[in-house]
Amino acid sequence: MQYGLIGWPLGHSISPQLHRRLARINYELHPLPETEWDAFMAAKDFAAVNVTIPYKQRALPYCTRLTPAAQRCGGVNLLQKETDGSLTGDNTDFAGLLFLLRQNGWELAGQTVVILGSGGTGHTAKAVAEEMRASEIATVSRTGALNYENLAERFGKRAFYLINTTPVGMMPQSGAAPLDLRQFPHCKGVADVIYNPLRTRLCLQAAELGIPACNGLLMLTAQAAAAEYAFGAAVPGEETVLQVYRELLTERRNLVFIGMPGSGKTTIGRLTAQRMGREFLDCDEEYLLEYGISPEEELLTHGELYFREREEAMIRKIAPRTGCVIAAGGGSILREENRAALRENGLLCWLQRPLELLPTEGRPLSIDLPELYRQREPLYRSAADFAIENDKLPKAAAEAAVQKFYWL
Structure with missing residues (x-):
C-alpha cells in the first residue's frame, strides 16, 4: 500500500471516494486489527497513511517529528514516511474541524465550549477551540470530574457551544445520542464529528429545538484535502472542498x-x-x-x-x-x-x-x-x-x- 487509511473498523469509510475526487489519487482502505498494529508499524510498508480510531494517539511514539498541529492536538491522523525511513506525524483533523466550524458561522472568541469525549478527536476539538479564542473549554468524559451524570447540573443553565467527538450515534448504533439537549436550553450550537448517518440523533434533536447543528462530513472532506500534500498532490482550495462536500452529501x-x-x-x-x-x-x-x-x-x-x-x-x-x-x-x-x-x-x-x-x-x-x-x-x-x-x-x-x- 502506498497511500491509504489504517484503523479498526473501517467498514463505513468513504475516504477513497474523497481522495479520488479531491486529488485523483489511488487511496486504499487497510483495516488493521489491534493484534497486527505492531507488525504494521515495524514494517512501515507505505508512503503515507491516514490514521483513525483507535490509533491516533498510539501512533505518536513512532514519529520522529510532529507538525505543530499534531503537537497541539496530542495525536496524529497522518503519517508520512521520509526518505530516511523515519515518520512525520501530522493532524489534519485540526484543519478539518476548524473549517467546519468557520463555515457554519461559529465565533468562539469569549465563548464557552463543551466537548464530549476525551480521546484523540476530543484533544483536537480543544485545540481548535483554543485557536478560535474560546474563553472556557470543558471536556466531558465518562469517569472524569465533569461527566455525563453531573453535566446538566453544572451546565444546564449556561450558554455554550457543544462539540461531540464520541462515536455515540454513529452507524451501526445510530439510534443513540450522547445526551438530551432538552436539559440544556441555552445551548448555542452543536457540531457532531460523526458523518454516518448524515443527521445523528443529536443533530436531529438540535434542529427540533431550534439549535443550529452541523455534522462531520464537511470536516472529513476538509481534513482529507489538507492531507493531500503527503500523497504527492496539490492541496485543493476552499471552493473545491465545498464542491466535493456538496456532491457527496447529495449522493449519499x-x-x-x-x-x-x-x-x-x-x-x-x-x-x-x-x-x-x-x-x-x-x-x-x-x-x-x-x-x-x-x-x-x-x-x-x-x-x-x-x-x-x-x-x-x-x-x-x-x-x-x-x-x-x-x-x-x-x-x-x-x-x-x-x-x-x-x-x-x-x-x-x-x-x-x-x-x-x-x-x-x-x-x-x-x-x-x-x-x-x-x-x-x-x-x-x-x-x-x-x-x-x-x-x-x-x-x-x-x-x-x-x-x-x-x-x-
Whole structure:
C-alpha cells in the first residue's frame, strides 16, 4: 500500500471516494486489527497513511517529528514516511474541524465550549477551540470530574457551544445520542464529528429545538484535502472542498416520500428514482419481501399494533441505506423512531394530494379519510423537509421533487 487509511473498523469509510475526487489519487482502505498494529508499524510498508480510531494517539511514539498541529492536538491522523525511513506525524483533523466550524458561522472568541469525549478527536476539538479564542473549554468524559451524570447540573443553565467527538450515534448504533439537549436550553450550537448517518440523533434533536447543528462530513472532506500534500498532490482550495462536500452529501442522501395512503408515493417515487438514476425502495414491497405477507393482509390478519412493530423493524433495516429513493408507508410516521430513522440519511418529501382524490379500496385504515388526515397531518408536517403537491400529472410531481431535493 502506498497511500491509504489504517484503523479498526473501517467498514463505513468513504475516504477513497474523497481522495479520488479531491486529488485523483489511488487511496486504499487497510483495516488493521489491534493484534497486527505492531507488525504494521515495524514494517512501515507505505508512503503515507491516514490514521483513525483507535490509533491516533498510539501512533505518536513512532514519529520522529510532529507538525505543530499534531503537537497541539496530542495525536496524529497522518503519517508520512521520509526518505530516511523515519515518520512525520501530522493532524489534519485540526484543519478539518476548524473549517467546519468557520463555515457554519461559529465565533468562539469569549465563548464557552463543551466537548464530549476525551480521546484523540476530543484533544483536537480543544485545540481548535483554543485557536478560535474560546474563553472556557470543558471536556466531558465518562469517569472524569465533569461527566455525563453531573453535566446538566453544572451546565444546564449556561450558554455554550457543544462539540461531540464520541462515536455515540454513529452507524451501526445510530439510534443513540450522547445526551438530551432538552436539559440544556441555552445551548448555542452543536457540531457532531460523526458523518454516518448524515443527521445523528443529536443533530436531529438540535434542529427540533431550534439549535443550529452541523455534522462531520464537511470536516472529513476538509481534513482529507489538507492531507493531500503527503500523497504527492496539490492541496485543493476552499471552493473545491465545498464542491466535493456538496456532491457527496447529495449522493449519499436518500429522498423519502411520506404522505397519506394513496397519495402517489410509489408512483412518484418510482418516477423520481428513474429520473435520478437511483435505486427505488417501496416499503410496502419491502414488507412483503421481509415477512411474506402484504401490509394490507397483515393488518387484516393480525391488527395494526402487530403490523407497526414489524414495520418499525423493517424500517430500521432500510434507513441506513444511502443514495436511494424510498416510498414510506402512509402510517410509518406514526412512530417517532420511524421518523428519526428515515431522517438520519434522508430528506423527507411530504406528498400532498386532495382527500377526494385518494383511493380507499383495499386500504383497511382509509375508511374515514378526513379523520385519518386530521390525526396524521401534524406528523407529516413536522417530519417533512419539504412538501410537493401531487394534483396534476405524476411526472410533474416527480420533477418538482427532484428539483427541490437538489436545491436543498
